[in-house]
Amino acid sequence: MIPIAKPQLGEEEKRAVLEVLESGMLAQGTRVAAFEKAFAYFIGVKHAIATSNGTTALHIALLALGIGPSDEVITSPFSFIATANAIKMVGATPIFVDVNHNTFNIDYHQIEPAITPKTKAILPVHLYGQSAEMDVISAIARKHNLSIIEDACQAHGAECDGKKVGSFGTGCFSFYPTKNMTTGEGGMITTNDDHIAALARKLITHGSEKKYYHDFIGYNYRMTDIAAAIGIEQLKKLPFFNEQRRKNALYLTKRLRLIQGLVVPPINPKHVFHQYTIRVTTEFGKTRDELVQYLTDKGIGTAIFYPLPIHKQKAYSEYNQMTFPHTEKIALEVLSLPVHPFITEKDMDYIITTIEKYQEM
Numbered sequence: 001m002i003p004i005a006k007p008q009l010g011e012e013e014k015r016a017v018l019e020v021l022e023s024g025m026l027a028q029g030t031r032v033a034a035f036e037k038a039f040a041y042f043i044g045v046k047h048a049i050a051t052s053n054g055t056t057a058l059h060i061a062l063l064a065l066g067i068g069p070s071d072e073v074i075t076s077p078f079s080f081i082a083t084a085n086a087i088k089m090v091g092a093t094p095i096f097v098d099v100n101h102n103t104f105n106i107d108y109h110q111i112e113p114a115i116t117p118k119t120k121a122i123l124p125v126h127l128y129g130q131s132a133e134m135d136v137i138s139a140i141a142r143k144h145n146l147s148i149i150e151d152a153c154q155a156h157g158a159e160c161d162g163k164k165v166g167s168f169g170t171g172c173f174s175f176y177p178t179k180n181m182t183t184g185e186g187g188m189i190t191t192n193d194d195h196i197a198a199l200a201r202k203l204i205t206h207g208s209e210k211k212y213y214h215d216f217i218g219y220n221y222r223m224t225d226i227a228a229a230i231g232i233e234q235l236k237k238l239p240f241f242n243e244q245r246r247k248n249a250l251y252l253t254k255r256l257r258l259i260q261g262l263v264v265p266p267i268n269p270k271h272v273f274h275q276y277t278i279r280v281t282t283e284f285g286k287t288r289d290e291l292v293q294y295l296t297d298k299g300i301g302t303a304i305f306y307p308l309p310i311h312k313q314k315a316y317s318e319y320n321q322m323t324f325p326h327t328e329k330i331a332l333e334v335l336s337l338p339v340h341p342f343i344t345e346k347d348m349d350y351i352i353t354t355i356e357k358y359q360e361m
């Protein structure tokens, strides 16, 4: 089976974890601080705060920005559920706007019409590793005095306008094993704002700055030093991983774009291809789901991110009657193919020819 994702953990990660185990400092030791410093430098921000996962990073980012009940946050319905859940977790209301069917990211034209006196923030998702149009979104946020929270959980190293994502507002990253870099479970908040950084740091450690003195009720959302030790090594390899993903995406695109009915991702050198996602349209001649079944039978791992938009989820029943046409259409068309750094050209050739053959059948 050609896997859809394959975390790469080498001798460096093993040695780093062993060092932590031997030191006995499994939590709140030196590795978390070192990882935060390296990640902040990589993104180009003043502060990075490590958390237990991407969901807790989003939760804390919203809390640190003071977003709560009776506030509205504008976001995309075409994302992993955690994006909207974090908004719900602080008691605020997600306001969904449709996505652009070519970029899969929030359609910035629809943001301004969705703004009300209750709007506090815009929460774009850099889906599949491609930055949302942050120049435009930043201008809208400035004009209406809104915060920006970036769900960059799929976009470590992606850029817009010469800046890394996670540096336009409060950035939130995930280090789950399928992401472009991993720590097992883990997350990171990035910001240039001293106040947000200090508050986020307190929020993840029970509202305390000085041990056993608590100014408010917070959480334990800290990262372990074992995870951070892995993260430090993964971050060093991230530029290479991303370069390989881009190379693989280009290789796939050059041939897949010739197949009738397939829409391939745009060639964008700032895309980090967390996923390589095509759209299977009716002109392909077979349905997306038939293609998935055929590829599975031929030993090719694929995935659908995401088969059911957030506003159609049972957990979001109050939104079920709403329609976001582009989101609903692409949920039926998207198909992610293996693009991870260690897929071979031979495997990609096999994927391409298998798709070609199936169309002719």
Ligand SMILES: *Cc1c(COP(=O)(O)O)cnc(C)c1O
Binding pocket: 053, 054, 055, 056, 079, 080, 082, 083, 125, 151, 153, 154, 173, 174, 175, 176, 186, 187
């Ligand atoms: C992975 C992911 C998250 C959540 O990250 P976890 O570390 O799994 O909690 C949030 N948003 C998006 C878009 C993701 O892909």
